[in-house]
Amino acid sequence: MSARENSVQKILRVDLSSRNTYTEVLPKEWTAKYLGSRGINARLLFNEVPAGTDPFGTDNILYLGTGPMDGLPTGNGRMSVACKGPRGSVAEGSFGGFFGPELRRAGFDYIAIRGKAEKPVYLFIHDGEAEIRDASHLWDLTTDKTDAALRRELADANVQLRYIGPAAENLVHSSVIMGNINNSGGRAGCGEVMGSKKLKAIAVRGTGRIRVADYPGFIEAYQMFRKRLDLATSRDPWTPVWSTYGAPVLARLFTDIGNLMTRNAQEMRWDEEKATRIGSEVYLDKYVTKGKACFGCPWPACQKLYQIPSGKYQGFKGGNYWAGQPVVFGSLIDNDDLDLILVLSGLCNQYGLDVFHVGYTIAWAMECYEKGILTREDTDGLELTFGCQDKDGLIDLVRKIAYKEGFGELLAKGCSEASKIIGHDSERFCLSVKGQELEGIAERNLYMVALGIAVSEVGPDHTRWYPPYPCNPNLMTKEELSSLGIDLDLRLAFQGRNPEEKGKLLRWFTISRAVIESLPGCVFLVRDTLGFDKRPWWQLFQSATGTALEYSEFLRAGERLMNLDRAFHVREGFGRKDDRVPIRMATEDVPFFNYPRITDDVFNHMLDEYYQENGWDLKTSIPSQEKLLELGLDDVAKSLKDISMESER
């Protein structure tokens, strides 16, 4: 098979209602303007899904997008999935694995799926061909069983899969799209939308070849990139720790500095012994069977596979114990049994549930139970206390959420909707923004996080402005930053509880991560100076695609994406009024550490700075006409011109 040129991006259009498929070539200039993946998904979404579209209707479109770096060693198998989400705004997320490279080798960069199938189907893509096949026999299967059944059916060990579990089939809030059993993406509702289309899975197999425009240039850029991320050569001491032990290593540290959400964030400090029992060292010692990585990752084992070695749940297998699970199934519900954490998170993967939705909603329900708002009558007899005495009951509750059974039906709505139904002021301790649950990162000690979760169009998603934690401010001097066009005082910006510079820092992180996710690449790979110096990626992109771009124009693609997301958001009626932190963070101080609540003054100061830096209207957050025209988004400017929104400030 001849090698495909990397500057051309192709989209496979699928209409499930009419069962038609066809291919289009995207405008060549889009590669320079939007790069690919998340950037092009955002462009397509804004163009093709008008305001007011029913998220579960036939006109909503689910996009899966790779990009010009996927299939190359620096793409890390990342891909973006996007649609209009059930909460009314952009739903976008990304996942790693091997699906993206396989799709590109099969001859496609994007898949756009509209319509609805009459009965369950799956899409099989192989070397330039696409077929819609019956999936009745797969419907209702958990993700692990779907994976096994499809691999058997297609009889190819190299086929790559994306699928939904029973939760998305049942339109459970926030359910995700899964792949490789343990990789999830699109928690803002992409799984629900896929379920509403009765699309159980997408299978892809490609044997094609990808040619980069300038191979020596690509290798030279790769060496620069790799040097900063390699365990032996990175100047960032966190690199080896993060890439092997992983994020759960933070649990013990966080309990000491007031960053660990405990008992539904009523406290931010957990028993140190409990935090140790669920930490990375114990996980690695007792549970890990094997290191795993996404395609082309330069790190040894960001992912790991586990098996519970003994006890009641002996033999239970899963993968990916990362930052979320120690919080949502650990400190947040006061559970220090790592067996139980791994079973709960493994079951979420099998049902296709979002761990953050499940963890935060259960924690909210526990607080309701503690306060007498919910009783055993409401919980189907389950003793729903912090500390998790009834472990089997909790495990069964996860199943009930996936199938919307009994008490699970209430929790399947997410804590935001559930608190409106239950009332009794329980919204005060529902930890969500824009109807989407948090992700376990402290707000009252890290003001940039507070701002980040508030303004994100997709709901709380720290990967949009990773890393949420202060980096070493000595990695780059002010002069070095200035030479890269970054006007930031890092020492000030990294002060956790100081509102100054937070808007500017968040803007930089949002733009630069949007660039990485559009190549695509993995936003975790920003250690050493890569958090601020994007030139290695810039050179990789230019050499891979043959697209000559000024460095500032490369970064501008990220700003364009940020404005496209906001434009979609305001077109659907969202604005400043929706950019909030959860009520608890705005009204309660952090006990023991005495970190104050995030007052309106502090929050508005950060929000004003952020909007102002972005060129967005301070009262509504609508991007200004000047900004949109400056970014070459003339059509977007035109469509937002007549939008009116009352002042929300």
Added chain:
Amino acid sequence: MKRIYVIEDLCNGCRLCQTFCSSLKDGVFSEEARIKVIKIPGEERDIPIVDCNGRCLNPVFGDKTPTCVAVCPTGALIWEEQPQAIEKRLQWESARKTHSLFKIVAPWKWPFPWSQVDSDNENIEEKVGKR
């Protein structure tokens, strides 16, 4: 003569070796390479199969190390004469018994001193059994 040796249990399946190898001849990335990482259906194993003398057409990292070995993030690939390869293998066997970190990365890839966790390093053969 130096050869490429493999520690299968350390392979994380990233396919950096295979992907770079595929590109060495004509700058085109594909699955076709002299090292292939295969999977067994239904099993979580990644198995690199090497069909190569290690003398790359165009090594990416320096002249002396084959590209696949140089880009491997875990140390699953070794480029050594047989006695040194055995020594490294034994070093890893010993390391993984003393510290769980070395289930996922080879000790020679870890940048911080690891010998402190294995004070009995010289009795390596006792730990892993006689060859």
